[in-house]
Amino acid sequence: MNLKWRQKAARHPVTKAILHPAITLAGLLMLLMLVFFGTLYQADHGLYEAQRIFFSYVIWVADIVPFPGSSLVLWVLSIQLIVFMLFQLPLVWKKAGLWVVHGGLLLLLVGGFITQVKAVESQLTLAEGETGHFTTAYDKWEVAVWKAHADTNIVVSYYDYDLTPGAVLDLSPWPARLTVMRYYENAAAFTSLVTGGTLPYLTASGIASIEPRKPEKDAPANSPGLIARLSSGKGPDREILLYGMETRPLALTIGGERMMLQLRRRHYPLEFSLKLNDFVRTLHPGTDVAKSYESYADLQDGLASRPVKIWMNNPLRYKGYTFFQASFAINKDGEHSTFAVVTNPGRLIPYISSIMVFAGMLLHFLVHFYGYVRRTARK
């Protein structure tokens, strides 16, 4: 069954241009080279940097020669795939396997895109007996402004990608604005050499200045710095300095209220809380190779609470969150368990698409194998 409109569209020069085999082959070859060189680059420069460079739209080789980045190549191949399935792939039973394969492939690309855009990875470290109500990002930052209200803090925050020079951050409901003067993704901080002199900016830790540094190979090791102007309706403007490695927030009075400001790794509040009761590590006997790590916790949601066990290769899945036993620390403060926490709406897509591609390939090969056997049997 090949519809008339399909046949017409397939013959159109634009369609032919889009579906030109040279584009597919070139695209796939470029992907091959990107993956290969990206892997080599990663060994020296770290995953974060490698992803940033190789996943962009254009890579500037030696700063002069442009080369397509993975995003561009994948967009082009995705468009080709869609057009191919829309107009060219024959709607016959013999090609059913190919339909399933390419459909699954398209789904995989879509899933990858969703993950890229919407997945959030963070971590949660708890000491035995401690309860966690939010998770913390690894290498993404926010400038958070909050006011204490009984046991809870009411927070307004802006993520690091919004902190461009000149950006105006509205701190409503509080009557103030923060204008970004300088923001560095990675910076070194310096205290004043002169004791007792006045500091140029308001800070919580007595830092006098910050200077930009090249981003670390291991992105979570970055420490950003922010210099901004705080203006409120009443009183003069104040210039503040916030630095990523500070342990205390900056306390200011805004509109008569005592507020805290901090440049910190993003907090992602949980709709529930997790209380770590016990962490257990067992070693292979007679060695120092770890056999298993296990955390025993209580999952508290509202008034309900149930005990859970999280251990290697056995995460906890609840309300779209997945908690993985990632690592641990045992020091003089006791035993701590660290969980990797992931929310990813596109999590199940690779499973579905993989099944589709596998089934499609199998189907296609079986159809052809069957045909081959019939042909050789006839001879």
Place this chain on the structure above:
Amino acid sequence: MSVPKPPPRSVLLTTLAAVIFSAGLTACQKDPQPHHYREIAFKEKNGSMLGEVPIKMAWTLPDGWVDQPEGDPLRVAGFLAPSPELAHTGEMDPQAVDVSLVQLAGDAGGLDANVVRWLGQIKIPASYAEQAIAAAKPIQTATGQKGIVVDFTDMLSGDMTQSKSIIGAIIQSNGYTVFVKAMGEKDRLVKIKPQLLQFCDSLKITETAK
């Protein structure tokens, strides 16, 4: 299937369209997006809550002292105490003494530890702590809490480039400790010491219901 012919002109048009489209996507500037949420007030590593404190304080500000609360979140209040002669002249005293009022939960590490900490800030060896505490004078706030005043102005610092000193009051009561610390040039400190004692006497500390 034969090898395909070279692509026609339409390829250029399509590619151009694609490039413009993607350029448009990336060039879009968006306004900064605020994120609003609530979270449980979390404890700091040293255990003090950065939320509400269980005591309320009031005081009478001595003549000439100026409010300066900003910066360190552990400060309840901070002041600049100028030399009494310059009090009402409108002149800014560049060597005004910095006075901070801090409240911490519990015994905040203990009397000795805090005296040692202050000594360290002006580079005096910790071994002098005992001597300093022995020479301390007792004080009492307006609401009856008792404390001591330590005065380091007659002690020599180990660092010859260091000319600052500290006079401080430590008021310990059950469940909390209040520190009043005046830090500045030695001669200034001596001049404002009476005002400092006046300030401590005027402190009204009331415990709020939990």
Place this chain on the structure above:
Amino acid sequence: MKNRFLSSLAPTLALMALLLAPSRSHAQMPLSSEGPSTVAPNPELGGQFTLLPEDLGRPSKGLKDKELEAFASMAVLHDGRVKPMETMARHMMLQWSGHDAYHGTPALSILAQILFAPEKTGDLKLFLIDNPEVAEALKIKPEKSRRYSYREIEPSLSKLQTLSQHADSVPDMKRNVVQKEILRTFGNIAAYLNLTRSLQFALPSASLLIEVPETRNVLNLPTSAEAGSTVSFWELMERAPMMAQILDGINRDSGWEYSPVENEIVRLSRAMYLQSQTGMASSLHIIPNPDQVGVWMSPSEVVATPAMLQRLNAEVGALAGLASSYRNGDAKAFQEQSESFNAAVIRLAPEDMGKTLFKLEIFKNRLNPLFVATVLFWISMFTAFLFFLFPAGRAVARWLYRLTWLVAGAALAFLIASIVIRILIMHRPPVTSLFETFPFVAAVSITVALFLERRSRQGAALLAATLLGTLLLSIANRYAADGDTMQMLVAVLNSNFWLSTHVICITTGYSACVLAGAIAHIRLVRGAWTPNPTGHAKTSIREIDRMVFGTLCFGLLFSFIGTVLGGIWADQSWGRFWGWDPKENGALLIVIWCAILLHAKHWGVVRESGLAAGAVLGAVIVSLAWQGVNLLNVGLHSYGFTQGAVVKLFTYIGAEILFLLVVWLVTEIRKRKTVTT
């Protein structure tokens, strides 16, 4: 592996420092109770100090190889696994000298000597020092065999210690070849010395010298004529109550003068105490802890803990008995005592021992099916080549063909047997370490190749099978030389279901692509030989082309599934489906390349010979994904590192590219020639 021993370098260095004290039979042991001194060797003693015990007048008679059967199946906890003594012996020999036997003497006999009669092992050339620079640095006269005895190395022991400390302070990745060799040598020597002291309590001891003949009567010890001038710790231990009585008497006696016997007994008891406390942690974990499952202790550990010693007195005594039977040459007593000791161990650790299959493991050690398979594949490869030399149809050719099938089939059987035995012994699926991928890939690709050969009967697939068997298993045997190939898994990999499915699929994908590459080589040579084929030649080449195409499709299918399953495993364990880990990327490269080839073929951009060339390149990509990623030393997949592998990998890639160029040139030249003629 080596690294685990090296991580205990600090305590080992401490052991060395502690042991570098004179211990000759006629040097007086200091009577202070401060512990052994760390005095440097006394040059006045002629610089002949040694860390090895001496026989002190009670030479060992030893036992013959076949008299050590029961000892072979004595259980020992080593590298996290309970294994028979024989496996550990082979492993140690491999680590030290690169061979698993010593000039025909089995490793087990050498180990027995080291444990029971260490004084005799000083001149055995056990230690391989491959790098001549290291031998020079240690001022050892270089030998052609590059293997040295302990006594040759002993004079430079402190130098070796200093050099190792220096090398250890350099981070792992920055160490050069010489530093790695020094650390390896030091580790091996330390392991050796550790073993020589493991049964110290049962061997004649220089510090337990008996000078007063009457002591022997009092303590009911054999005369010096029978037993030399010293006793073993254990012999005294057996007489401890008697000694305690005498000591008690001394305590109550308020006199100043002690009799010579009393003096000696005081001295002996002090020396005994010292010895029991300085028996350092030994690597010979053969006594299970009755209170803790999975924890095994060394004899010196038990001796140093009075509570344990009381409970396990019989077992420790049995070991001492083993030592004396060995030294007395009493095979029957040795056998009986071994068997009773082994039975005691089973009683003490039923859980651990229940999981073991010692008989099977010892059988596998001795038979070495993997090695047999390798040899058979070499033979079959030669017969396959010979087969191609003769024109098809001749009787010789037919016989060679059958012979090749037979030998290759037998080799495959041994290979599969080795994989199955491994699964049974380790209780885990077949592919869990880099080493294990080789036998598995070989097994799958050769099985498929033989299946293809049965259908086509051309000999091409058969030749490919023999080539693959020879190449892959030779590499596997090189890996095996690294030591014990049956290691425990890190926690991250300890998940049987996803582990088995993902890894098996990926290695099956590797197998298919590797097979396609192998057959493609043959096809390209055929194509160069007859560039314009007609008639029968044409059909046979077409058939080979179909084989290449089919196996490539098969390879794409399994590589894709394996890659996806890897993503699912990663999602289950670490929270992300794809993390751009080098090994994940390697698998992706294979999938992309196969897709490129098949689409290019579909569009006519390449024809049959082009596809074959592509398959050869596919094999190159497989080798990069399989081996190359481990050389990047990054990410979660870096658990297999072989020195010198970079050179070998690049040589292989270079060879393949050269092959393609040569074939292409020859094909073009011959095409022109056949056209013009």
